[in-house]
Amino acid sequence: MNESELTSAWTALEPTPRQRRRIDARVRGWIEARDSSLAAEWLGLLKFNPVTGLGFAALAGCLVLLATPLGWVTFSIL
Amino acid sequence: MIDAAAMRFARLDEWTLASLFKALASRFGGDAASLDEDAILRLVEAARAGDRTAGQRLYRQYVDRVFRTMRGILRSEVDAEEVTQDAMLAVLTSLDRYTPRAGTRFAAWVMTISVNTARRRFRRRRPENTDPAELQRIPDDATDLERDADSQRTSAALLRALAELDERDREIVSLRYGSDLDATEIARALALEPANVRKILERTRVRLGARIELLLNPNGATT
Numbered sequence: 001m002n003e004s005e006l007t008s009a010w011t012a013l014e015p016t017p018r019q020r021r022r023i024d025a026r027v028r029g030w031i032e033a034r035d036s037s038l039a040a041e042w043l044g045l046l047k048f049n050p051v052t053g054l055g056f057a058a059l060a061g062c063l064v065l066l067a068t069p070l071g072w073v074t075f076s077i078l
Numbered sequence: 079m080i081d082a083a084a085m086r087f088a089r090l091d092e093w094t095l096a097s098l099f100k101a102l103a104s105r106f107g108g109d110a111a112s113l114d115e116d117a118i119l120r121l122v123e124a125a126r127a128g129d130r131t132a133g134q135r136l137y138r139q140y141v142d143r144v145f146r147t148m149r150g151i152l153r154s155e156v157d158a159e160e161v162t163q164d165a166m167l168a169v170l171t172s173l174d175r176y177t178p179r180a181g182t183r184f185a186a187w188v189m190t191i192s193v194n195t196a197r198r199r200f201r202r203r204r205p206e207n208t209d210p211a212e213l214q215r216i217p218d219d220a221t222d223l224e225r226d227a228d229s230q231r232t233s234a235a236l237l238r239a240l241a242e243l244d245e246r247d248r249e250i251v252s253l254r255y256g257s258d259l260d261a262t263e264i265a266r267a268l269a270l271e272p273a274n275v276r277k278i279l280e281r282t283r284v285r286l287g288a289r290i291e292l293l294l295n296p297n298g299a300t301t
Contacts, residue, residue, distance in 0.1 A: 001287030003255075009290060010255045012233040013146040019159055023141060026163050031133075031170065 113139060118184045126173050133170055140185070141166055143257050144192045150240055150252030151196060161199060165192035186263035189253055193267055235293035239286050247282050254279055 001009070015023065065071035113121070118139065124132035144165055149158040168191050176187055240248050246268070253264045261279060265272040 001283075001290060003283070006251075006255045006283065006287060007258065009232050009236050010146050010150065010252075012229045012236060013149040013256065014142050015145045015159070015162075019145070019155070020142070023145070023159060023163050023166070027137065027141075027166050027170070030167050034171070 115183055119178060122173055122176060122184060125170075133173075136173075137166060137170060140169070140188050143185070144188065147189060147252045147256035148192060148196060150236075150256050151193070151245075151249050152200075153241065157196075157200075161192065161196045164199070165195040168195060182263055182266060183259075185257060186259055186267060189257045189259060189263075190267040193249065193253070231294060232290075235290045238293055239289040242289065243282065243286070247278055250275055250278050251282050251286060 065074060118136070121132045121136050121139075125136055141162065145158055145162045148161045148165070149155065152158050152161065165188075169188050172191070176184070178184070240251070243251070249268060250264055250270075253259045253267060254261075259267065261275045262272045264270070264279075265275045268275075
């Protein structure tokens, strides 16, 4: 057998259509899952939750007033 | 007149079928025509920039090649399928790390990733203990019913002949004939000396060819 005959023999080892469909589906699934998880991460950073967000803002405001001279002056005036 | 109409209809029918098959092949990711290295590098650049179609085209260029190479190296269809999936995923998600090197094609990078994927996967579980008699049964499995008889015979003979080689020689011939890499590219992929690869290729080609011919024609008739 020469080089081209051996190369041709190797084509007999190609995946069957069914195997190829399985490989395609799994790779596509992984790529899509990876893309969507990255997108979800980015969207999560941008997401605004009004109830939790306002609660945290109020808590942060109280902490600033209690823990800094600005708060002590405000309380002494009141 | 009827003949002319029938011929026109037959031609139209042929064209319609050809278009239909082309569309189906495209829909199900049929193998794309082989592209030259410049076109491949343009696809790599486009895929790196986020072009998903370019990524899909690269995948179609290499998936069958990776599978048949891995099928030659590994001793089971299932292992070859799993390594192909992992390797193609690694290729598509690592394109940013690819740096073109003089004298080495993109295919060599793809195959290096594939061989490393197979080695990592079987570092503990070497697929070395398969009984050669089992290889003869492989084409009769339900998964292979779609292959035609000639292809099954060639595949069975090739797999039996490969099973008689040691692991390193199997890797070298599979990269040569399954992926069309040259001796220098194979040497880089397997961290061997190119001269050594050439010597092994020459010796193994003769041995493998003779064995396959004997398996395909046990009575000595030439093909």
